[in-house]
Amino acid sequence: MKPHPGPEEARRPASDIRVFASSCTLHGLGHVFGPGGLTPRRGLWAAAVLLSLATFLYQVAERVRYYGEFHHETALDERESHRLTFPAVTLCNINPLRRSRLTPNDLHWAGPALLGVEPAEHAAFLRALGQPPAPPGFMPSPTFDLARLYSRAGHSLEDMLLDCRYRGWPCGPENFTVVFTRMGQCYTFNSGANGAELLTTPKGGMGNGLEIMLDVQQDEYLPVWRDMEETPFEVGIRVQIHSQEEPPTIDQLGFGAAPGYQTFVSCQQQQ
Structure with a gap:
C-alpha cells in the first residue's frame, strides 16, 4: 500500500516535468519523475533511461560518422572494342566574312x-x-x-582546303557538312547528317584519324574597325571535336589552330 500524501504535499501543485513525465509515452520516464522522494527503485529507472539514451545517441553518432566516410562500391565492366566511331570535327575560320x-x-x-x-x-x-x-x-x-550573306561572303571550304586525308585515304569538301554557328559559316567532318554512314577507326595515333591542310586566306581578313564582342583579333582556324549528337558550340568550346604550324590533337571518349 502506498502512503497517503501529507496535507502540504497534497496542496502543492505538481511540477511541469512531473506532469510531462506522467503523460509521456517514453518508457521509464514516468517512473523517474513520479511523486515522492528519491528511492533506489527510482534511481535504477533513471540509470536505465540514461543508459538507453546514451546508447541511442552513440548509434546516431556512429551512423553519421559512417555516412560521412562515403562508402561506395564501383562495378567495372571492361569491354574491348576493335572499332570506334570517329567523332565529328567542326572547323571555322576565325574571320567570318571575306x-x-x-x-x-x-x-x-x-x-x-x-x-x-x-x-x-x-x-x-x-x-x-x-x-x-x-x-x-x-x-x-x-x-x-x-544566311545568304555568310554563304556568299564567308570562307569557302573549297578554297581553304588544300589537302585532306582520313586514315590515309583522300577526302575532300564533299565529306564536310555546312553548319552555321555564332562564328558564321563552318564545316563539320563526319557529321552523320542526311543519313550518312559514320566513319570508324580501329585505333588511335598518327595515320588513323583526320589529317587536313588549310589555307586561312589571311589576305581576305576584315580590318579591325571597332572593338566589339564579335571582333576577331586573331588569325587562324577554330576547331571543336564533339559527338554527332552534340551541336557545335565552337565559340565557347573550340580551340585555335594557328597558321604556319602543325597542330596535333588526341582525344578520349568517356561514357
Whole structure:
C-alpha cells in the first residue's frame, strides 16, 4: 500500500516535468519523475533511461560518422572494342566574312551589327577594304538574308582546303557538312547528317584519324574597325571535336589552330 500524501504535499501543485513525465509515452520516464522522494527503485529507472539514451545517441553518432566516410562500391565492366566511331570535327575560320565579297548593300544591312560600321563610315570602310565607294544614288535592296550573306561572303571550304586525308585515304569538301554557328559559316567532318554512314577507326595515333591542310586566306581578313564582342583579333582556324549528337558550340568550346604550324590533337571518349 502506498502512503497517503501529507496535507502540504497534497496542496502543492505538481511540477511541469512531473506532469510531462506522467503523460509521456517514453518508457521509464514516468517512473523517474513520479511523486515522492528519491528511492533506489527510482534511481535504477533513471540509470536505465540514461543508459538507453546514451546508447541511442552513440548509434546516431556512429551512423553519421559512417555516412560521412562515403562508402561506395564501383562495378567495372571492361569491354574491348576493335572499332570506334570517329567523332565529328567542326572547323571555322576565325574571320567570318571575306573582304572581297562584301558589298555596299551588305554594309547597309549588316554593317552596324556584325562589323560595328555605322552608315556614315561606309565609304571609309570600303576604302579600307580596297573597294570603290557606293555609287551615287545607291539604293539598298528591300530584303536581306543573313544566311545568304555568310554563304556568299564567308570562307569557302573549297578554297581553304588544300589537302585532306582520313586514315590515309583522300577526302575532300564533299565529306564536310555546312553548319552555321555564332562564328558564321563552318564545316563539320563526319557529321552523320542526311543519313550518312559514320566513319570508324580501329585505333588511335598518327595515320588513323583526320589529317587536313588549310589555307586561312589571311589576305581576305576584315580590318579591325571597332572593338566589339564579335571582333576577331586573331588569325587562324577554330576547331571543336564533339559527338554527332552534340551541336557545335565552337565559340565557347573550340580551340585555335594557328597558321604556319602543325597542330596535333588526341582525344578520349568517356561514357
